[in-house]
Amino acid sequence: MLKLKRYREVIFTSILDFLIILASWFVFHSFYPNTMNILMQDFNLDFISGGLLVSLYWMVIFVVMGSYKKLYLVSRLDEFIKVLKASLLGSLILFFIINVNERISISDQRVIIIAYWATIFMLLALNRFVVRTVQRYYAQQGKGLHRTIIVGTGQTAKVAYDDLNRNKTLGMQVLGFIQVNGKAPDPDSGIEQEEVIGRLNDIESIIQDRQVQDILVALEPDRRQDLVEVISKVDSPDVSLKLLPDFYQLVSGLSKTNQIFGMPLVEISPEPMPLWEKTIKRAFDILVSAVVLVLTFPFLVMIGLAVRLSSPGPAIYRQERVGRNGRLFTIYKYRTMLNDAERHSGPTWATKDDPRVTGLGYWLRKLRIDEVPQLLNVLKGDMSLVGPRPERPHFVEQFSQQIPLYTRRLRVRPGITGWAQVKWKYDTSLDDVKEKTKFDLFYIENASLRMDAKILINTVITILKGKGQ
Template sequence: MLKLKRYREVIFTSILDFLIVLASWFVFHSFYPNTMNILIQDFNLDFISGGIIISFYWLAIFVVMGSYKKLYLVSRLDEFIKVLKASVLGALILYFIININESISISEQRMIIITYWATIFVLLALNRFIVRTIQKYYAQRGKGLHRTVIIGTGQTAKAAYDDLNRNKILGMQVLGFIQVNGKAPDPETGITEEDVIGNLDQIKEILEERQVQDILVALEPDRRQDLVDVISKVDAPEISLKLLPDFYQLVSGLSKTNQIFGMPLVEISPEPMPLWEKTIKRAFDIIVSAVVLLLTFPFLILIGLAVRLTSPGPAIYRQRRVGRNGKIFTIYKFRTMLDNAEKHSGPTWAKKDDPRVTKLGYWLRKLRVDEVPQFINVLKGDMSLVGPRPERPHFVEQFSKQIPLYTRRLRVRPGITGWAQVKWKYDASLDDVKEKTKFDLFYIENASLRMDAKILINTMITVIKGKGQ
């Protein structure tokens, strides 16, 4: 239900965009009928099918450029800039496609693409302006607001509640307050016990039962130590989490805030990588994995035979791991330990000079060759080349209780290698896991293709130097 509400605006906006782009095709054709006929005939298309295909082309451009992210009560100026960026990119790509046709002069090509771009841009910008204006009109009258809970029961929380009630344009309908410290609210704040709908330990049940869409964290300045615990317990990807900063956080410049009609909010976003980068990242994962598996296939057969001959047991070790959004998948590795190594001990960490590791397994680990079968997981989409290492369900459950924000690692696909792997050693204790979690969280908040490239280069250097364990 929440996902449907979340994507309703995206579906509505994308359908409108499709119809606008299709209308632009007909409008533009009235100016350049002969030229457009030549272009679509090059691809053996009739006029109608050509218009439909190019409309889907524009939708793809809008998706890649992030035009459908954060549509709820977005600033009309921001909407204008989004449309401008997407339309310019789409027009430039079409310009190079038109250049293939030698029957059209260069000057005419430029005029065609400028006129078509202007038609698309004007109609789309006008459409978005009208839709956002109507959306704000209804929000001012308390319609279509996001269901919101406020975490905190102090003066800051009450001030936020009053501000949201006075300014419906902020787009939030407050359902109630969530207690953090378990104490009854101070009567001086104006918050009664009836206004409190639960405590922080009940947050998951409250979010599900009340179909919450936004969470506003409004803690008192002297309760900052509770912030990590709050963020850890409200880790819900489909729900927008916003933090109301205090004066010192604002003037320090340490927090990036969004000015939403006079109310400064820090939006905690776990996925800074834009869609076009994520698309390239996934395409790179597929290409590299396919190439590696094809080129190394004969060697993988030989390694598998060597594992079978040097110690009893299967060549490929299969194990259940926790992937993106908590999905369980089976990971593949060359077996480097004795068969059933954890039969009597249960799940345990690998350690330096581990007696369970076979002689061949030692060298496979040293050169990271034991990880190669995981390229199959990358092809299947369970993993990526770069990301936090996937952990077993037993340890995920354990670490989630002991390490704040640990579950935020599950926001992205796990990887064969990651920032924590190139910056920290293998896990040997809970303290090691805590340190690696810091690196994993840093990666998630700063993920980019550039950072992925840096991690892959460092990993290759580690492999060449034989520093694996």
């Protein structure tokens, strides 16, 4: 139910877009019937199937371009720019598609594609403008607002509360305040005790019970040390987390703020990688994994046989790991340790010159060959080529309690290699994990195809130099 409320703007807008694109196909066909019939004959389509296929094509373009991301009370100018970018890209691709037809002159093709782009752009831009205007009107009437809680009980929180109540176009209906330090509200803040609906430790149940959609962190300037604890507690991908920056943060330029009708807000851990990059990343994962597994299959079988012959036990080691959003999956690796190495000790860290590592396992680790079977995990979608390394549930539970923001690593797919792997040494202690977590969080906040390429290149160099452990 909470997810449905969160995405209702996306669902409503996408349905309207689809209907408008479909209608524009019918309208455009009436102006250029001969040309459109020639194109449909070339692709073995009829009038109806052609319209549906083109409409679906446009929906894919708009999704990949991020046109359905964060539509709630978005700026109408931002909507205009989104539609402009997506329609230009989609029309450019269509131009190259119809360019293969030699029965239509180049000049006619240009006229057709420009006219079609103008039709699509104007109708969709008008649709978005009307929808956002109506949405803003209802927000001014106090309807359709996001259910919001404010973290903090000081004067800053009270000011934020008053601003949200005074200006409904901010889109937030405040349900109450959350205590951070367990103390009663500041008497000078004007917040009454009955307006406090819980403490920070109870925030997960409060979010669930009250169907919270937005969380606004409004701490006092002298309570900045509580910010890490707040972010650690509020780690739900289905809830938008925003920070009300103080004057120092604004003028220092340390925080990138978004203006929501004049109210400066910092969104905590937004998605840095746009959908088109995510799509390319996933396609690249599948392509590379499939090609490597197919081309090296005989070699991989020989390694498996060598593992079996070198020491008793299976060739492939299976272990439960924690993946994206806390989902458990089974990871595959070539066995590099003695069979049942943790039977008596339980889950433990590997150490340098670990006596449990076999002779063959030492070289498999050194050359990172033991990780190759994880390409099967990549194909299945449990992992990616690049991302934070997946950890066992035992350690995830332990680290989550000891390392601030550790669980934010679970917001992305784990990877075979990652920024922490190329920048830090192998884990041998809790301090090592803390340092690697810093690198993982940096990657999550700055993820891009360019950064993935840099990590993969560094990994290849590490393998060639034999610096694995």
